[in-house]
Structure formats: structure tokens, C-alpha cells
Amino acid sequence: MSTGFSTRFLRKCLALSITVDDMSRFAKMTNPDYDMQKRYGFSKGHPIGIHEAADRIVGDMVADGYYIDFVETLMNVDAKGYMGHKYNFRGLDDVVGDVLQSGFSYDKTTVQFFEDQSQQITRNWGRLAEGDERQMTVLRLDVVGNTALVKQNPKQLIDKTYGDLRKIVTKAVVSRLGRLWSWEGDGALAVFMLGDYSRLAIFAGLEILNEMVMFNKMDNPLNSAIKLRIAAHSGDMIYSESETRVAKAETVKKAISLESKAASPNSLVVSESLAMSQDQALLNIFSDAKIIPGATDKYRVFQIQLGKD
Numbered sequence: 001m002s003t004g005f006s007t008r009f010l011r012k013c014l015a016l017s018i019t020v021d022d023m024s025r026f027a028k029m030t031n032p033d034y035d036m037q038k039r040y041g042f043s044k045g046h047p048i049g050i051h052e053a054a055d056r057i058v059g060d061m062v063a064d065g066y067y068i069d070f071v072e073t074l075m076n077v078d079a080k081g082y083m084g085h086k087y088n089f090r091g092l093d094d095v096v097g098d099v100l101q102s103g104f105s106y107d108k109t110t111v112q113f114f115e116d117q118s119q120q121i122t123r124n125w126g127r128l129a130e131g132d133e134r135q136m137t138v139l140r141l142d143v144v145g146n147t148a149l150v151k152q153n154p155k156q157l158i159d160k161t162y163g164d165l166r167k168i169v170t171k172a173v174v175s176r177l178g179r180l181w182s183w184e185g186d187g188a189l190a191v192f193m194l195g196d197y198s199r200l201a202i203f204a205g206l207e208i209l210n211e212m213v214m215f216n217k218m219d220n221p222l223n224s225a226i227k228l229r230i231a232a233h234s235g236d237m238i239y240s241e242s243e244t245r246v247a248k249a250e251t252v253k254k255a256i257s258l259e260s261k262a263a264s265p266n267s268l269v270v271s272e273s274l275a276m277s278q279d280q281a282l283l284n285i286f287s288d289a290k291i292i293p294g295a296t297d298k299y300r301v302f303q304i305q306l307g308k309d
Contacts, residue, residue, distance in 0.1 A: 005098055007059070009098050016090045016091060017091075023036075023053050026077060030073045031069075034060065034066075068099060072111065075096065075111070103116050104116055114127055114177070114194055123241070125179065125194070128239040130241060134193055135235070136236075137191070137233070137234040138190070138201075138234070138251050138254075139189070139192070139204060139205055141169060141228055145227065149222060149226075157221050164219065165226060168208060172208045173204050176192065177192065177194040177200060178197075181243070181246055192204070197234075202270060205232055206302065212226060227266050229267060229269075230267070230268045230269070232268070233258060234274045236251060237252075257295075258292075264301070266304050267301050268302045269299050271298070272300065
């Protein structure tokens, strides 16, 4: 995490607003393993001045990579209170403004900061550390008949076509605050965590399918249409830089299963659990719930007709 924050704003905010015990309490809410007394090397109950405590906690939050998480904790306490007690953090607006100036945006839906996409786009939204767990929606995409396409077309045309496909997918995903976590020759895995992330994932899948209609009509240099199978499923995800570990996640395995077993060419499949969290207007474009043959998993499907045979 960046250490480019003007931490003086947060140190001043803490010292003016809350007690040392509250500082320690909210730091521990952010990082359950945090113990200010141990960091100082003091025995339990050793007195610590309010300015010293603020300096220590803020410095530790930065060093441990919890600075923004700590700011979010304080924002939540400021808005909702804690254990029936109201808090008013003086200067919190300056703290938030500094985070935004440091290259982050704020998502009101999930109440989280994330990297400003106009400045950089990284795999972890500028936030997640190895092992962090979040609710996410996974979007799995696969090119139908990839082996035949590769055999039947010159390599340079395949490379160009798949490069164009990747641009279409990347635009649809990133414009909805998602991230591409893997890209193979014939498929991709995208994840969504911010905003109304399950809905955004569905709209990304719909955009990709619709973009392929025009691509196949106007820009596809291959001897047959590019056909896609896409599936979406939501669930717990543990962030990892390792694609191998990501592939073992149950949410990812469920999305892959839906794509391979339930999605036909040129379709978007969504798991029934994901579908049931959507409004009826969106569900109306999907089929009624179906059951995967030989399994108990339910899904709904949206089918589109591409324009090149």
C-alpha cells in the first residue's frame, strides 16, 4: 500500500477526537492482531499520551498496510457510532480528501476506497492483500471451438482476432470496476467487487456478447464467427496473486462448471443464487430457472444470435 499519505491529518484527527483507549479499540477493529502496548514494548496498562498513541497507531497502520482500512473504520464509526455511542471525528474530511488526492476513488455502495482508474488499474484494485477475503462475482468466458479456429486460420489472424477480443472483454470489465484475473488463449476470468458488483458483472457479460455481434459482422477476419460461452456466479473469494490458488476457489469452480455444462454458444448463464438477487426487469431477459443435467445446480440463460456463420 502507498505510504504517500499526509498522515498528519489522521494523527491530528485522532488526537482531537477520541481517547487512547478508543484509538486502540478502532485499530484492533481494523486489524484484530494489533496491540499498541506490545508495539511499544510496554506492559499492559502502561500510560501512553494521546499524541504519542496517535503517532504510533497511524505509523503502524501505514507500515502494516492497513491505513485505508483504518480510515474506512473511522468513517463507519463516524456515520453509525459504536456500541451505542456517537463519535464525531474532527478533521475526518481532511483525512478522506488526502486519500482521494493520493490516487484513490470512493465507492459509496461498498463503502470502500479503491484505486483511481484514470491513474492506474491493478489486479487488486490497489487494496487487497494476499489472503484477504471478500464477496465477489466471477465472470468466466470461453471461446467455443478454439482448437478448430487455431487449426483453420493463419496464426497472425488468430493473434489479431484474439487481441481484439481481449480489448472488448477488458473494456466491458474495467468500465464496470471489474478486473481481469486471468487470460488464456481461449478464455478469461474476470472478477467484480465494487458497487453493485453482481449486476455489473451481468452487464459486462451482456456487453461482450453484443459487441461480438458487430465484431463478427464487421471486423472478424477469420473464416467463421467467434462464439462465446459466458457464466457468472457470486460467492466468497480469497484474494491471491497465484492463478493456481484462484482456480481452486469454490466460486471460480462453480462459474467454470456453469460455463462448461450449462452455457451454449453465444450465451450468458447466471447461477440461480445470483439471479435471485437481481430485479425482475433484468431477469426478464433470461430464461426461467433450469437444472444442469446430472446435477442439482440451477441457472438461467440469456442467448444471443451472432451475425456470421
